[in-house]
Amino acid sequence: MGALTLGRAALLCAALGMLLLPWHGLEGGPAELAAWPGGTAAPLVALLLSGARWWLWPVALLLVITAPPLLRGRAPGGLLVATGAGIILWTLAMGEAIGLRGLDWHWLAPLLGAPPPQPSLGWGALFVLVGATGLFASGLAARGAFGADAFVAFLVAGSAFLLLLFVFGPLFTILSAAVYEGDRFAPGALVARVTAPEAWSLACLATHEGCGVVWNTLLLATLTAVLSTMIGLFFALLAVRGGVRAAPLFRAMTILPLITPPFVVAMALIVLFGRTGIVTTFMWDWFDIPRSRWIYGLPGVLLAQVLAQAPIAFLLLDGALRAISPSLEEASATMGARRFTIFRTVTWPLLKPALAAAFLLGFVESLADFGNPLVLGGDFDVLSTRIFFAIAGARHDPGRAAALALLLLALTFGAFALQALWLGRRRYTTVTGKGDSGIPAPLPAGLKLTCGLVVWPWMLFTAAVYGVILVGGFVHDIGRGDMSFTWRHILTAFEVEWRDGFALRGSAWDSLLTTIEVAAIAAPITAFLGILLAWLIARQDFRGRRTLEFMTMLSFAIPGTVVGVSYVMAFNVPPIELTGTALILILCFVFRNLPVGVRGGLAALAQIDRSLDEASATMGAGAVDTLRRVVLPLMRPAIITALAFSFVHAMTAVSAVIFLVSARHNLATVYIVGRVEAGEMALAIAYSTVLIFIMLAVVLGIEKGVGRARLGRRAAPASPGLRNAPAAAPVRAGA
Amino acid sequence: MTDAAITFDRVTKAFGTVRAVDEVSFDLPRGALVTLLGPSGCGKTTTLRLVAGLELPTEGRITIEGRDVTxxxxxxxxxxxxFQSYALFPHMNVLENVAYGLVVNGARKAAAETDALAMLKTLGLEGLGQRLPSELSGGQQQRVAVARALVLRPQVLLFDEPLSNLDARLRRRVREDIRDLQKRLGLSVVYVTHDQQEALAVSDLVCVMRAGKIAQMGTPNELYEDPADSFIADFMGEANVLDGEVLGPDRIALGGVALATRMRAHPAGPAQLAVRPESITLLAEGEGLPGRIQRAAFLGQTREYEVETAVGTLFVVAPAAAPAFAGGEAVRCRMERVIPLRPPRG
Incomplete structure (x- = not known):
């Protein structure tokens, strides 16, 4: 696409937005359109002419000066870049400066006086902003950037703008919220908040009081990481080297964390080990072990997190262990090493990077986990729950929430930075292109016994937990041991009535349908945008490519609670007001799951030789044709995988969206958490079962579809199947 | 319009601080096959990609058939x-691959397929249209790639090491096919290779590159017989590069021995002299540089010798029919033809 074509299309789009569409959001719904072109539905041009928005004249003027050259068939690069950027910055800055209460940036009072209140931006503004991005991009292309391809320029500029708006913007908001005390700028408050004893107290060492929430979080994360890595390692050793027949079962188990909403395990633990739990009652009846609430607190949360994390650690270590070339071990054996020496001197050191990765993953997942601490934490608070209560609790204190969120963010980034430092220096290539026919060394007998002693009981435990979930929804009251069969809970949640026509009477229908709808809208957008970004990053050479990649991957590392808080703070007031809508849920899912799509896309593109794109270009195909006819068809497995993942992640997410749901747009997970808190455990379990089955169907169905797509041709890129994909894109900062 | 198919006017392509192509200028004549030859990293592939538009130059001007395409x-x-890898689209069959360029340029599908079928026939690929690229042999894939390129009736056809993925036997045949096709259709072709034999065999013109610059451009004969410097002499085929002295026309001295030979005009005085292994005749006695056979090998069509002399060890290739010498024998080396060299540039 040429710069001129894009420039003209962008001008048209912006003109449409300025002349026809309502500039501000229609809070009262489409009914307000009746007042067009006046009232709340007025387009910008009407607002300017009536003098109601005189401070937006520069937007119109900038747009007008781009028209003559574009209409005469010239695309003046510098001018288009400047006007495009100018329109975007001015529109957003004025939107921030003048809010619902009139002037918000008081230092502008000498210039702007006392302007009337300005509500949030609407469709007209959206079109103008999209158009301005187009003008900006066509200007860049006209100046020869992006290989003079305006289409690529628009994609890069557009995605950078979106990432700035929906990843960096909210982060910036949270940072600024932390330095404000009410309306007053108070940098001292930030220092006080991040160093508060609430966060750092060490009282628990000396007294019976609790320790600071940062210490709690670190303790929990470290324990979770150590235990899940250890259990994962035992599973992997037994599966790869132990010669056990259950190895496929281990691998099937790794699909469980993917399709289980994070707090479901916590519910099952309560049913098993709570004060009236099945195991607790059994212990009391048979061994006189007194009932207690030990499960609420560190032990319970830890157990739940390890249950979720161990299969993922296994997945990583299983892959790493299988990748170690047996000939290395055989070489060691030919040099006279015995079994245990081989393991100690060859196998173990080669496993270290994977162990570190599994540890980091467990650590970061634990930091980000919100559902389990919320359900099982009791008095044991971690950062994610403390942030939630700072916003949703009795003491509503956004400044405090923001400061805690910054602490959590710092911990997460610290962990990633440590990993980058550590992994940067050691990376072992153990898979070579050469054929390898060696036989892996069997486990030393003592080690195999140890593994078995951990693995089999843990399998039993996992089975019990999922058994409780499966059964719990269909018996009267599993929490008190009443195990008689009933449809009652399922009916409460999902009753359907045919009297007087079709009616969904169950209490869960609303949230389930909203969840599916939101996930179904978010998933294709996520997959499409992710794959496009991957294509830009992998295939286009432009300045700032690394920055774009970093921006894309950043949202990966931000814990969900932090995202939720930052979205609430950033999008609760004009210029962009989204809270309470379904759109904010969709946006949240799209930008949180984007890295999964990008990673999948990058992995798939690495398998597709670049000369295919180039061949297409030399035959006269532009970027659009090349994408549509060559790249996307070859990336089909990656696209389907990204679709499935973003769908499933959207269905299981809690931490971010718990801040964003509203009465009209509630989500399944949030509804279930609510039922748990209300003590309706059976209903919550019944609903969870339904969710798990829906996701299992989606994952297996899509896995089958991808499998078939892969059979179609021999030279196809080997894209990871769904079960292996978590290894490629494992770090989910808080589902 | 000039006779040049492609013109480079002081074209530079820099990647960071590395100048992969450094102020290169040339005119490539229309209807000729020109090879870009050089060791890896010399900038030949970058030059080809600059012609293709897969890289845009940092500086300079490129025209194709008189049109500025910079x-x-x-x-x-x-x-x-x-492409070197052929870059056939794995998800399309042969016919779709060949028709691709026509389709994306706006041709109707039916018309595109008719043209594509005709082109497949030209290249002897009838009946393979419905196959997937992965179901073809290497040579067939190569011809599909050529068909796909030719069907667009390009002003210039570019080859990036087209033979490197073929086995040795097939190579000779395919390179002759390419040459025939180019002559038959009067195509302007730019051809990148690192194999000097291949370059000598197919080209009208050879352009040897080194470190981003053109080292020498000329017909295969010129480059082989009259290399500009020791780099070209060595690259275009084996050469003994010796320090000697030019005494006058067709008179040189090596290791203090005056010798008669044939050579291009060169001012008298000390000079570097290149001697091709086959330009040395070994004699049992007579006029020539004295030496001793160090090693002898019989290769069937030829015999190869290493001869120790006062100016160093000479590598000599003699026809099998010539008298044979054994290791340790004393010989005289007659220099049939020497090439006085200019010192390497840069």
């Missing part, structure tokens, strides 16, 4: 390229 993307130039 800032045009690959899709907007009328070129076609055969």
């Amino acid at each position: 800032r045009l993307a690959a899709a907007e130039r009328r070129i076609a390229m055969v």
Whole structure:
């Protein structure tokens, strides 16, 4: 696409937005359109002419000066870049400066006086902003950037703008919220908040009081990481080297964390080990072990997190262990090493990077986990729950929430930075292109016994937990041991009535349908945008490519609670007001799951030789044709995988969206958490079962579809199947 | 319009601080096959990609058939390229691959397929249209790639090491096919290779590159017989590079021995002299540089010798029919033809 074509299309789009569409959001719904072109539905041009928005004249003027050259068939690069950027910055800055209460940036009072209140931006503004991005991009292309391809320029500029708006913007908001005390700028408050004893107290060492929430979080994360890595390692050793027949079962188990909403395990633990739990009652009846609430607190949360994390650690270590070339071990054996020496001197050191990765993953997942601490934490608070209560609790204190969120963010980034430092220096290539026919060394007998002693009981435990979930929804009251069969809970949640026509009477229908709808809208957008970004990053050479990649991957590392808080703070007031809508849920899912799509896309593109794109270009195909006819068809497995993942992640997410749901747009997970808190455990379990089955169907169905797509041709890129994909894109900062 | 198919006017392509192509200027004549030859990293592939529009130059001007294409993307130039990997689309069958360029340029599907079928026939690929690329042999894939390029009737056809994925036997046949096709259709072809034999065999013109610059450009004969410097002499085939002295026309001295030979005009005085292994005749006695056979090998069509002399060890290739010498024998080396060299540039 040429710069001129894009420039003209962008001008048209912006003109449409300025002349026809309502500039501000229609809070009262489409009914307000009746007042067009006046009232709340007025387009910008009407607002300017009536003098109601005189401070937006520069937007119109900038747009007008781009028209003559574009209409005469010239695309003046510098001018288009400047006007495009100018329109975007001015529109957003004025939107921030003048809010619902009139002037918000008081230092502008000498210039702007006392302007009337300005509500949030609407469709007209959206079109103008999209158009301005187009003008900006066509200007860049006209100046020869992006290989003079305006289409690529628009994609890069557009995605950078979106990432700035929906990843960096909210982060910036949270940072600024932390330095404000009410309306007053108070940098001292930030220092006080991040160093508060609430966060750092060490009282628990000396007294019976609790320790600071940062210490709690670190303790929990470290324990979770150590235990899940250890259990994962035992599973992997037994599966790869132990010669056990259950190895496929281990691998099937790794699909469980993917399709289980994070707090479901916590519910099952309560049913098993709570004060009236099945195991607790059994212990009391048979061994006189007194009932207690030990499960609420560190032990319970830890157990739940390890249950979720161990299969993922296994997945990583299983892959790493299988990748170690047996000939290395055989070489060691030919040099006279015995079994245990081989393991100690060859196998173990080669496993270290994977162990570190599994540890980091467990650590970061634990930091980000919100559902389990919320359900099982009791008095044991971690950062994610403390942030939630700072916003949703009795003491509503956004400044405090923001400061805690910054602490959590710092911990997460610290962990990633440590990993980058550590992994940067050691990376072992153990898979070579050469054929390898060696036989892996069997486990030393003592080690195999140890593994078995951990693995089999843990399998039993996992089975019990999922058994409780499966059964719990269909018996009267599993929490008190009443195990008689009933449809009652399922009916409460999902009753359907045919009297007087079709009616969904169950209490869960609303949230389930909203969840599916939101996930179904978010998933294709996520997959499409992710794959496009991957294509830009992998295939286009432009300045700032690394920055774009970093921006894309950043949202990966931000814990969900932090995202939720930052979205609430950033999008609760004009210029962009989204809270309470379904759109904010969709946006949240799209930008949180984007890295999964990008990673999948990058992995798939690495398998597709670049000369295919180039061949297409030399035959006269532009970027659009090349994408549509060559790249996307070859990336089909990656696209389907990204679709499935973003769908499933959207269905299981809690931490971010718990801040964003509203009465009209509630989500399944949030509804279930609510039922748990209300003590309706059976209903919550019944609903969870339904969710798990829906996701299992989606994952297996899509896995089958991808499998078939892969059979179609021999030279196809080997894209990871769904079960292996978590290894490629494992770090989910808080589902 | 000039007779040049492609003109480079002081074209530079820099990647960071590395100048992969450094102020290169040339005119490539229309209807000729020109090879870009050089060791890896010399900038030959970058030059080809600059012609294709897959890289845009940092500085300078490129024209194709008189049209300035310096800032045009690959899709907007009328070129076609055969890639080293062939770059056949694995998800399309042979016919779709060949018709692809026509379709994306707006041709109707039926018309595109008719043209594509005709082109498949030209290249002897009838009946393979419905196959997937992965179901073809290496040689067939190569011809599909050529068909796909030719069907667009490009102004310039580019080949990037087209033979490197073929086995040795097939190579000779395919390179002759390419040469025949180029002559038959009167195509302007730019051909990148690192194999000097291949370059000598197919080209009208050879352009030897070194470190981003053109070291020498000429017909295969000129380059082989009259290399500009020791780099070219060595690169275009084996050469003994010796320090000697030019005494006058066809008179040189090596290791203090005056010798008669044939050579291009060169001012008298000390000079570097290149001697091709086959330009040395070994004699049992007579006029010549004295030496002793160090090693002898019989290769069937030829015999190879290493001869120790006062100016160093000479590598000599003699026809099998010539008298044979054994290791340790004393011989005289007659220099049939020597090439006085200019010192390497840069």
